[in-house]
Every structure is written in structure tokens, then in C-alpha cells.
Amino acid sequence: MKRAPNINLLPDIPEDVRAAVLDVTTRLKDLPGALLPVLHAVQKALGYVPEISVPLIARELNLSRADVHGVISFYHFFRSKAPGRRVIYVCRAESCQAMGAVKLEKHIKQRLGVDFHETTADGAYSLEPVYCLGNCACSPAIMVDDELKGRLTPERFDAWLAAENG
Amino acid sequence: MSITVYVPRDASALSLGAEAVADAISAEAKQRGADVHIVRNGSRGLYWLEPLVEVATPSGRFAYGPVQPEDVPALFEADFLHAGKHALMLGPSEDIAYLKSQQRLTFARTGIVDPRSLDDYRAHDGYRGLEAALRMSGADIVKVVTDAGLRGRGGAAFPAGIKWKTCLDANADQKYIVCNADEGDSGTYADRMIMEGDPFVLIEGMTIAGLAVGATHGYIYLRVEYPHSQRALEAAIAVAEANGYLGDDVLGSGKAFHLEVRMAAGAYICGEETSLLESLEGKRGQVRFKPPLPAIQGLFGKPTVINNVVTLASVPIVLDKGAEFYRDFGMGKSRGTLPIQLAGNLKRPGLVERAFGVTLRELIEDYGGGTASGRPVRAVQVGGPLGAYIPISQLDTPIDYEAFIAIGGMLGHGGIVVFDDSVDMAAQARYAMEFCAIESCGKCTPCRIGSVRGVEVIDRMVAGDTAERERNEVLLRDLCQTMLGGSLCALGGMAPFPVLSALDHFHEDFSGATEKTAT
Numbered sequence: 248m249k250r251a252p253n254i255n256l257l258p259d260i261p262e263d264v265r266a267a268v269l270d271v272t273t274r275l276k277d278l279p280g281a282l283l284p285v286l287h288a289v290q291k292a293l294g295y296v297p298e299i300s301v302p303l304i305a306r307e308l309n310l311s312r313a314d315v316h317g318v319i320s321f322y323h324f325f326r327s328k329a330p331g332r333r334v335i336y337v338c339r340a341e342s343c344q345a346m347g348a349v350k351l352e353k354h355i356k357q358r359l360g361v362d363f364h365e366t367t368a369d370g371a372y373s374l375e376p377v378y379c380l381g382n383c384a385c386s387p388a389i390m391v392d393d394e395l396k397g398r399l400t401p402e403r404f405d406a407w408l409a410a411e412n413g
Numbered sequence: 414m415s416i417t418v419y420v421p422r423d424a425s426a427l428s429l430g431a432e433a434v435a436d437a438i439s440a441e442a443k444q445r446g447a448d449v450h451i452v453r454n455g456s457r458g459l460y461w462l463e464p465l466v467e468v469a470t471p472s473g474r475f476a477y478g479p480v481q482p483e484d485v486p487a488l489f490e491a492d493f494l495h496a497g498k499h500a501l502m503l504g505p506s507e508d509i510a511y512l513k514s515q516q517r518l519t520f521a522r523t524g525i526v527d528p529r530s531l532d533d534y535r536a537h538d539g540y541r542g543l544e545a546a547l548r549m550s551g552a553d554i555v556k557v558v559t560d561a562g563l564r565g566r567g568g569a570a571f572p573a574g575i576k577w578k579t580c581l582d583a584n585a586d587q588k589y590i591v592c593n594a595d596e597g598d599s600g601t602y603a604d605r606m607i608m609e610g611d612p613f614v615l616i617e618g619m620t621i622a623g624l625a626v627g628a629t630h631g632y633i634y635l636r637v638e639y640p641h642s643q644r645a646l647e648a649a650i651a652v653a654e655a656n657g658y659l660g661d662d663v664l665g666s667g668k669a670f671h672l673e674v675r676m677a678a679g680a681y682i683c684g685e686e687t688s689l690l691e692s693l694e695g696k697r698g699q700v701r702f703k704p705p706l707p708a709i710q711g712l713f714g715k716p717t718v719i720n721n722v723v724t725l726a727s728v729p730i731v732l733d734k735g736a737e738f739y740r741d742f743g744m745g746k747s748r749g750t751l752p753i754q755l756a757g758n759l760k761r762p763g764l765v766e767r768a769f770g771v772t773l774r775e776l777i778e779d780y781g782g783g784t785a786s787g788r789p790v791r792a793v794q795v796g797g798p799l800g801a802y803i804p805i806s807q808l809d810t811p812i813d814y815e816a817f818i819a820i821g822g823m824l825g826h827g828g829i830v831v832f833d834d835s836v837d838m839a840a841q842a843r844y845a846m847e848f849c850a851i852e853s854c855g856k857c858t859p860c861r862i863g864s865v866r867g868v869e870v871i872d873r874m875v876a877g878d879t880a881e882r883e884r885n886e887v888l889l890r891d892l893c894q895t896m897l898g899g900s901l902c903a904l905g906g907m908a909p910f911p912v913l914s915a916l917d918h919f920h921e922d923f924s925g926a927t928e929k930t931a932t
Contacts, residue, residue: 279694279713280675280693280694280695280713281695282695282696283675283676283677283678283692283693283695284675284676286678287637287676287678314696317697318695318696318697321680321697321698321854322677322678322679322680322698323678323679323680324637324677324678324679325678336638340599340600340798340848341599341600341757341794341798341830341841341844342599342600342756342757342828342830343599344832344841344844345756345757345758345830345831345832345833345836346757346758346785377638377679378597378599378681378798378848378851378852379596379597379598379599379601379638380638381424381425381596381601381602381604381605381636381638381639382424382425382428382602383599383600383601383602383754383756383757383762383828383830384425384458384460384461384602384754384755384756384762384763384764385425385428385429385460385463385762386756386757386762388428390638393640393641395424395425395427395428395641396428397425397428397429398428398429
């Protein structure tokens with residue numbers, strides 16, 4: 248009995264995703280232990296690692312789809328769905344807890360109307376928990392994309408949000 | 414002549430507005446026609462004073478802080494460029510008591526030099542350790558590190574020299590140096606400060622490690638939560654390469670050492686060395702069995718030295734000043750200095766590098782100045798999320814690896830998180846289990862499932878009556894023993910420490926909600 252060659256099993260994927268993935272894999276696939284650098288670069292280019300790109304990444308790196316899926320799902324940082332325009336990471340760890348992080352977390356969730364791992368209805372903000380930003384001498388802390396904020400209070404968060412949307 | 418003003422680019426300083434302060438100083442200087450040269454240094458670690466602005470004068474550097482952009486015009490009015498008096502003036506930087514009483518060896522340059530300037534690094538004794546190492550054999554370098562008594566600063570406190578010796582003695586066509594920069598413990602930020610404030614010292618330390626064991630390639634595995642460190646390291650590596658300090662022929666020695674930064678992806682477990690190696694190889698960060706030791710079969714199956722940032726950054730001074738110089742600091746089997754990170758609820762959180770032997774009380778009261786909230790200290794967590802909660806009755810414990818083990822705790826990476834009396838220790842114990850459940854790699858059942866059950870048992874203790882609480886406490890203690898004995902690595906094997914210490918020292922917090930309202 249004849250089986251269809253594997254290559255035909257690649258699903259159709261949007262051209263921009265295909266181009267972004269191939270651009271990354273062409274540059275990085277020969278690095279030793281290339282998968283994490285490749286996933287970082289794909290996420291940087293597209294904002295996330297679309298599920299539909301997994302077979303292509305796997306083929307280019309000569310890995311199984313299970314390998315690639317397993318790595319994406321293991322690491323908190325990699326996301327399979329498009330995030331909001333900005334991602335807010337709220338530190339939940341002990342130093343921030345000692346300085347009111349629990350209250351701040353509640354306030355931010357209420358203010359944005361979302362829970363962790365969700366995106367606001369207007370697509371502006373995604374909210375993620377994080378376990379330490381290394382800003383423990385200036386707790387509580389959050390990071391917006393890669394912009395770190397320290398000694399944050401609910402009031403200062405609101406002021407920042409108002410300035411963002413002002 | 415232009416006047417040099419220092420405004421930190423350290424991530425924490427930026428989180429408090431240092432960028433806007435630098436912009437304001439630059440704009441104000443331009444408007445006033447003042448010739449000012451702004452250097453973006455690291456932080457000196459006096460975080461309650463950040464953004465800390467310094468000005469270089471003929472009589473040394475003078476500090477002002479905490480400075481906000483709106484303070485800048487007044488600072489110029491007060492002629493701060495010539496150390497003029499102002500409410501924010503702190504005097505000569507080196508005379509600030511918090512700094513003056515420290516013994517900064519590893520952090521000798523952090524907050525002082527321009528982290529992107531090789532010249533500045535060299536002008537402050539940089540690369541003297543490497544120059545010494547280049548005149549020595551690999552075995553001699555390893556001997557110096559062993560004799561200095563340097564133990565791994567990442568948490569496990571394993572003697573660095575023994576690790577290096579094992580790797581040196583392994584025969585292989587390729588060896589690696591891996592720097593563990595996955596600083597995930599809450600309350601710790603020393604690695605970050607070094608990488609942002611003095612990245613060349615880490616590069617130098619890794620190069621020396623490469624020479625010692627015969628490794629030609631190094632990786633810095635950096636947590637993705639540290640984008641500022643990534644930029645600082647990549648800039649410094651490029652400068653080191655361009656100046657012959659990294660590459661195929663390090664300083665004309667004929668020896669190669671290449672270095673690259675690899676980004677982690679937000680998994681706490683990857684701070685465990687074997688998970689880290691799996692992750693560097695492009696896999697899920699699952700813990701490996703030991704043996705084989707990484708020093709014999711590590712990255713890509715090759716002999717690998719894997720050390721924490723602070724460990725590697727302490728190597729240059731050991732090579733420069735000698736094993737005896739370093740070993741003369743400290744107490745017992747804990748030799749040298751430890752960069753201690755004060756965090757949580759403190760008036761004066763910051764970095765304190767002192768010889769081992771300083772007590773928790775001195776750190777919290779003398780340096781930290783008590784709680785920021787003004788309420789009494791109730792609990793102190795040392796060593797990150799897997800460290801025990803220490804009650805105030807044990808505050809006289811000295812900073813020493815063995816002394817902490819003796820009280821059922823651990824020093825870990827030297828992070829100290831202080832809580833005031835508003836803390837609910839049952840909630841902290843629950844969080845320890847919750848964190849373990851979220852971050853478990855899944856390999857060992859006691860960690861993967863036990864942590865989930867731990868959360869449930871604590872919930873039942875807090876919600877139940879006395880009988881229910883007593884039944885569940887037996888269960889919880891039994892579960893903790895299973896996790897302690899049945900986990901491969903420190904995550905499942907130590908997550909019970911904060912839980913058991915909370916039970917032992919703060920038992921009253923586990924009383925059910927009904928009893929709390931009754932009393």
C-alpha cells in the first residue's frame with residue numbers, strides 16, 4: 248500500500264506567516280539547539296507563534312510537530328494566539344506580595360476587565376502573570392512590553408493608563 | 414571643560430523614571446549652555462535613592478537622589494554641577510554609610526563605570542584577572558579558584574573549583590561554559606545588576622573559565638524577563654569581540670573563546686542546571702537525572718561548566734588578587750563575600766555585598782532600616798520561593814551556608830524578602846505550593862501532583878474546624894515529606910521548606926476563618 252509523502256501534509260498557511268517563518272528558519276536553523284531562538288524570532292516577527300506555523304517550523308528544523316508543539320506549550324513566554332497591542336506582565340512573586348501586589352493585581356484586572364491570559368475586548372492589552380521581574384527592590388512591579396515600572400500603586404497604574412489613552 | 418553626570422540605565426532605575434531624568438538633564442543643560450556629558454552607568458544598588466544622579470567633581474563624585482524630572486531645574490539652580498547644596502544632595506557618593514560599610518569585591522565597579530566602555534572597565538582594574546590567567550596553565554587556574562573557596566552563588570553552593578576540575582579532567586573535542594542567568598528567585602537581582610552595570614566582568618569570568626577547562630564556546634542563558642540585561646550584554650560582547658578579548662585568538666594567546674546570549678522563555682525550572690541545558694538544546698526544560706554530571710556530559714553531551722552569574726563574575730578578582738585575598742573574607746566554609754539583595758517591605762532595599770558572617774538582623778535593621786510600612790517585621794524569606802520563612806526569633810542567624818541549613822533554611826542566591834505583620838502566612842504557604850504547581854516541569858509525580866494537592870489541603874485547613882485542620886495538617890506534613898524525598902531537583906525537593914516553616918513558626922495563621930473571628 249502506498250502512502251502519501253509527508254510534504255503534502257503541510258497545511259496551507261497565510262503567506263505572511265510562511266514568509267516570516269522561512270525568513271527566521273533560513274537565518275537560524277543551523278544554530279546548535281535552534282528551536283528556542285527560532286521561536287523567539289517568529290514570535291518577535293508575528294507577535295505570537297501561530298499553531299498553523301508549527302508543521303512548517305518542524306519541517307525546516309527537521310523535528311517532529313510534537314517536538315515543536317511540546318516546546319511551545321512548555322514555556323510560559325510563547326503564545327499561540329495573537330496578543331493585544333501591548334502586553335502587561337504583572338509580578339506575582341513574594342517581594343511584590345510583601346508590598347501590595349495582590350491588591351494591585353486585583354485592581355489591574357478590574358480596571359481592564361480581564362483575567363490573566365486574556366486580552367481586552369478592544370484588543371489593546373493582554374494581561375499575563377510573571378514570577379519576578381528582578382525589580383524586587385522597587386516592588387510591586389509590572390512590565391509593559393519591555394518597559395519596567397516599579398513601586399506601582401493602583402493610582403499610578405490608572406495615571407499611566409490614562410496617559411496611554413489620552 | 415565638560416562635566417560628567419551619571420544617570421543609571423539599570424532596569425530598576427529606569428522603572429522609577431531614570432530615562433526621563435536623563436532627558437531632563439540633557440535638555441536643561443542645553444538650554445543653559447552648560448557642557449554636560451551624561452554617562453549611563455549601572456546602579457550602585459541604593460534603590461530607595463534611585464534615580465540616583467551623580468556628578469564628577471575634582472573632589473570626587475557627589476550624589477543626588479531620588480531625582481525626578483521636575484527636580485532638574487532646581488538642581489541646576491543649586492549648581493549641582495559643582496556639587497552645590499540642594500535638598501536631594503547626599504554628599505560624596507563614597508561616603509554614603511550604606512555603601513561605605515560594604516566590602517564590594519564582585520560589585521567593585523557596578524554603578525561606577527560606564528557598562529559599555531571597555532576603556533572604563535580597564536581603568537578600574539578590569540581584565541587583570543584574564544591577564545593573570547593567560548600566564549597560567551588550566552590546572553593552575555582551577556587550583557586558584559579551588560583555594561579561594563569560591564562556592565556556587567546560584568543557590569546550591571557547590572565548590573566551583575571542584576566543578577571546574579571535573580570538567581578539566583574530562584577528555585572531549587568540545588567543552589562549554591554555560592552561565593546561568595535565569596535569575597528567577599523573587600527577591601534577587603544581583604545577576605541583573607552585574608549584567609547591566611558591569612557586563613565585562615561576566616565576560617572576563619567566563620573567558621577565564623574557558624581557559625581553565627579548555628572550553629572554546631560559552632553561552633549566557635538569560636531570562637526573557639531581562640530585556641535590559643540582554644541589550645547590555647550584547648553591546649559588551651560586541652565591544653569585547655572588536656577588541657580581541659573574545660574570538661578565535663583571545664589577546665593573541667592563540668586560544669579561542671566565543672560567547673553568545675541565549676534567551677530563556679519564562680520557565681522558572683530552567684534555572685535548575687540540567688533543565689537549563691535541555692532548554693539550550695532546544696527542548697522542553699525537563700530535569701535530567703544525575704549522574705552523569707554536566708561537568709562530564711553536559712550541553713550537547715559535552716563536558717560543561719555551568720555556573721551562576723555572580724560566581725563567574727567573582728572569578729576575575731580571585732585571579733587578579735589571588736586565592737588568599739578572597740579566602741580571607743568570610744566565615745567557616747563560606748569564604749569570600751556575598752552580594753545580598755534586600756527586598757520586599759523595607760525602607761532601604763538594595764544591594765549589600767559583605768563578607769559572610771553578617772547577621773540577618775544587621776541587614777534588615779541597619780541596612781534595610783526596618784519596614785517601609787513602619788509596621789513590625791514578622792517574617793523573612795531568604796533564598797527565593799523555595800526558601801524557608803524565618804521568624805524574628807532567628808534574626809541573629811549569620812549569613813553562612815551552614816548556619817542556614819542548621820535552621821532548616823537556605824541562603825540560596827542571597828535574596829532577602831521582608832514581610833510586615835500584615836502578612837497571612839497560610840496564604841504564603843499556599844502560594845509556595847501554587848508556584849510549584851505552575852512551574853513544575855512535570856517529571857516527578859510528588860512535585861507535579863503533590864503541589865496541586867498541597868494547595869487543596871491548605872485550603873481545607875484554613876476553611877475547616879479544629880478537627881478538620883488537625884487531620885489535614887498531618888496530611889500536609891506527610892505530603893511535604895514525600896515531596897522532599899521524592900523529587901529529582903530543588904523545585905519539588907524544596908518547595909516544602911516555605912510550607913513547613915510557615916506551619917512551624919506561624920501556626921496560628923492556619924486557624925480556620927471562623928476561629929479567627931471568634932478570637
